[in-house]
Amino acid sequence: MGTRFTLLGEVGALVDGHVVEIRHRQQRCLLALLLVDVGRVVSVDALVDRMWADEPPRRPREALYSYVSRLRAALAGSDDAVVESRAGGYALVTDPEAVDLHRFRALVAEAGASAEDKAAALLTEALGLWSGEAFAGLDSPWLVVTRDVLARERLRARLDLVDLRLRAGLHRESTAVLAELTAEHPLDERAAAQFMLALYRSGQQREALRHYDQVRRGLADELGVDPSPQLRDLHQQILTATAAPASTQAPVLVPRQLPADLPGFTGRDDQLAELDALLAERRDAVVVAALSGTAGVGKTTVAVRWAHRVADRFPDGQLYVNLRGFDPGGTVLDAADAVRGFLDALGVPSGNVPRDHEAQVALYRTLLADRRVLLVLDNARDSAHVRPLLPGAPGCLVVVTSRDDLGGLVATNNARPCVLPVLSAEQANRLLAARLGVRRIHAEPEATAELVARCAGLPLALAVVGARAATRPGLPLASLAAELDADDLGLDGFASGDADTDVRSVFSWSYRALGDEAARAFRLLAVHPGPDFATPAAASLLGVPQAAARRVLVELTRAHLLAEVSPGRFAFHDLLRAYGVDLADPDEHSAALLRLLGHYHHSTNNARTLFAIRQNVGPEPPGPDVVVIDFAELEPALAWFDEEVATILPTIRYATAAGLPHEAWLVTKAAAAFLDRRGMLWDNADLLLTGLEAAERAGDRREEAAVRQNLGRACFRVGAYDEARVHLDRALVLNTELGDTKALALTRLGLARLCGSLGADREALHHVQCSLEHFEAEGDESGQALAHNGIALCRSQLGDYPEALRHAELALAHAPDDSGYLDTIGHVHLRRGDHDSAITYLRKAVELAVREHDNNSEAESYTHLGDAYAAAGDHAAARDAWQHALTILDQFQAPEAASVRARLRDLVGVVDRAV
Template sequence: MRHTLYVYIARLRGLIAAAAAADGTVAAVVRRSRGYVLDVDPDRVDVHRFRRLVEQARDPHCPDTKRVALLRQALALWRGTPLADLPGDWAARVREGLQQQRLDAVVCWAEAELRRGNAGDLVGPLTDLIAEHPLVEPLAALLMRALHSTGRTATALDCYVAMRRRLVDQVGMEPGAELQQLHRAILRGDLDQASGWGRERSGHAVPAQLPLDVHGFAGRDTELCQLDAILTAAGEEPTTVAILALTGTAGVGKTALAMHWAHRVANRFPDGQLYVNLRGFDANSPATRPDEALRALLDALQVPPQRVPASLAAQVGLYRSLLADRRVLVVLDNASDADQVRPLLPGSPGCLVVVTSRNQLPGLVAAEGAHPLTLGLLSTDDARQMLARRLGPERVAAEPRSVDDIIARCAQLPLALAIVAARAATHPEFPLGMLVADLGDSSGGLEPFSGGDPSTDVRAVFSWSYRTLSPSAARLFRLLAVHPGPDIATTAAASLIGAPPGQVRPLLAELARAHLVTEHPAGRFAFHDLLRAYATELVEAVDADTDRSAGACPRP
């Protein structure tokens, strides 16, 4: 092995010596500290020259004409992807860091060109860079400014709309405060060309990122009172951050309740409201990483990209420093687990955090003292009130028996009720009894609750929770569908999969943490009718006849 290494080193030295002789480069492979080092003049290495030129350009006393020339030289050194074809985490981190340095240099160059009145020269290069980096907001801001400065205001506004759509679709969040302010300034026609921002930009950022309140929200009076009580109690704890962990099964209305309540209490947080969709359970996108969420939060707090630290720990420290002595409401929607949430928690009192998740988040409750609030199915009265809000009280009052049948068939699940209500609202001439007949014709399946949008398709929404299960827990969930009776004991669940009770208890706990079953007193477990229907579809599609027949045991 050592002999092979020496052979490779000798070959490298020969190649480097030949190259040095050709262009006059002074370079050598030398042995140092029990290893080998390529000893070369830093000015012969493009990354060192790039950094030196950028550092000179950032000198505050450097005139813009010279600054532009220096940055053009620096950016001209880029040819393709750094460390291309080099595998490993280290190379990936270095590549990411170098790409960020390049983007920072581009932003500095473009700002200088704008100050010199050369907006027209920026449109093409910035358009190409945005195609390469479609989620980098400073690039979009510069392109909007360049377009507006050259009289293409409509195109500048279209650029904002496209960036917003990409952020919402791919990351689940609105543009940052600075980009929103720029958009408003262009709309009002009061853009300050010298600074690039509207006249409203002063003081610290006051973000207002809450999504729209839910149309037709109804009921949940008990839960709203509980949330109010927790907020009141938080004011009496001067040294802690209040954290609400709002959990429940898929489609039960966690986000709807969180948004409705957040809008009710937003005026108690004068320093702003932050919102991030963490996409813990999502059909189209992977879960948002903590560093991605932190960058979005820092952007909403008007932290320039060049000020965002590289490490996650430093980002957390900056985020918590910015929120110190401020009253901010932070909504972390659709979390996968406690580890995804922890870096996003403020460190000073005065802030309130609302976390929604299908996971019970026991770690967040135990370690961070989060207040757990499990959201159950709607009561019959709340379900009727929801339908009345969406369909009109007269229509609901005219067919009380049909309304009761709809509520029962929807298992009092808000998402299912919303889907049926939407169908009824689009056909106001149809009697509700006709919808009941359609629901009955489905033989207890989920077809009446499906649609083209995965976010409003009961089967799809359930599947996002199911896919997080371990194989053994997923099999147990499927086989629970063949058990007769409304609930099941641990011993009976063990007989379903042919395992001792000691092995089944952790699986039932996993299902309960994911809110795919509900644990009742005396160690019994149950799930509502629509989850049973989903499990039935899965067991028929996945499991063999032997599994199903083995599971058909009498109810204990």
């Protein structure tokens, strides 16, 4: 049976089924503190602080050692659980599954990535682990805060289970448990929405409306706020008897992602009729159309045309994605990235997107449940490529296009196969007539027949030929046919179904008609690994000024060798990209890729300097022929990055795989501040992990140190403190060995912040003092200001307010308009009891953070401002400040949100008494 531990109720342990006697309250407290971080070292300082906070015994360390000794004795009979002494602290080593808290979290996480029936069973098992409130009977302040966090996790799991039961139609059966939940949490709007929906669907419309009024009054009386728009919408639907959704999630956006329909579309009546027939299918399962055919046969065109024709049948929107399944550059769009894109399209804030891919798929399917959405999954690699993108509930219709026959989808997902053949001669004639005009076609019927024959019914080839003829209106079609006939490769292969080689002959014919500059551009632009690119990026790839780049882009677009997908942004069809890659010299492509990386590196760094003023080390000058964008204001810089980020990320990954890890790292480092600021915290961490792998493969210790330093910060930002410590400790070792003083200083700053967050204030002070010494040795005044700011925070935590204030003022003197330094000096004033000064500085910090669009600093300063108002007795102002902070933190899924939410909860009922 082994050893089992309980935290979700009375704290205790069982060894082989026998209860372990742990009678002393502080001994149970120690056990709980070690089990919360099971398997990880908890420092002695942290244990002392968490056990006793501001009221430690006379000799806290000796008392702690005594409790550790007693706990070891109590667990002496266990073979699979032991309290180990490790550097600076202790760790209770056992299987996390043996601790009910960790078992609970694992089951909830698994439920989030499972089908609904399995998820319900997992959540039921998880909730069954609770026997009361967590850490029952223990009043350590740290455990009290953690208890509140766990209580919210328990509530969320209970509400998740109710959601599943409501979707299963168990409305009447859910009313009792919802009545209990809403009584326990009268201001929780999610529980209120569930209760209202369950009552309404149980035939109790009046009771549902009455509960809404009760919640509305409670929110107004207790918090001074109105119900959320989602709850108000549900109330209106119940009031008018139109409530339909079985899910109580917030309403999603209605996406309209279909590409533009192709003018002059002709033919394909049989295939369109097959797709029309799908609309009559029974809706007891997701309906899937598997549209397959050879390359260039027009699968995307048919799918988009039909989707536009029936879009009004799908009022909840249309989703489209090019999966790039046969991308010649190997940049297939992974299903995980496609799901992430769909979540963005459905209005899910980036901070609310789970990190785990399976959890993202579960959220995506939840959002599509009980909705009528049309999905076009274009250019799939195979059946496995699209399965994660299929909705989980009936109501949606999916059209998949692929060169693969998608037999797997037909066999296992009951997809309806629709094979797209080449065009008949009559259809091909109509296509050319639509592009060139009936008069021109009828004037040269034999030449037209020759062109149609050479293209062998392939729409892509016909489109290229038609574009060539349309741009040369005075050229006889017979001359075009003669040029095509003279091609050494010819087009005979189309008739055999092997389209790839012969399509290249059509492309080569258009390619040879290009001017020298445009032909070179076609070869080089194909190296771009992103889904599309802007003119400055194209200019850098080509090594020419932007004006010259614009000229050749226009020429390529007119020749239909490139598409302008939005003003100033261009994209290749994958076959055309393949042809361009085949034409290019590898060395020519390598040089172009280096210029492209230089463009993204320096442009991103220029944009970053508008807000990351503490980064005083600029990059090396850009190489020759690299176009760099300069930004005079922050707003355009942020807008530029938001538009480019979907291109920058795959470019970094491609460069890493192509053997350019250093150049990829430079772009990553420049982009990290944006990713952090924009709430793309997990993207930042994942990208840095890729950089770390590349640095380790290359054996570049200096690069590894730099990546680990940044990765430590990224992990810290998402609350992964253990991982942050591993990376920062390793960076410290590497930078020490390398003798890189400035890097050492920055790494020490990261360690100081981490230790401070974990309550190890003296260790934090040691690191930041070392950082100051390093910066002084380098003569780096900006770095010294950073270190003084860190020392001020540590001294403040230790109660040494005069020294804290002195160091805070030293930092502020260097940069009077730095919101972070203003926040620190305000926080020090708050802790020393000068509330008026604290409020003055913190309001300035908030104003600067807002002006700089620095959401992280804004949330932190709003939190501290709320603390200052609360200390001064202005509870209404405190509530407003904390609510501002919470809105930002929730958007980023920041771990600090829990403590701010606790502040707001504790304030309930206080505001009215204060006014």
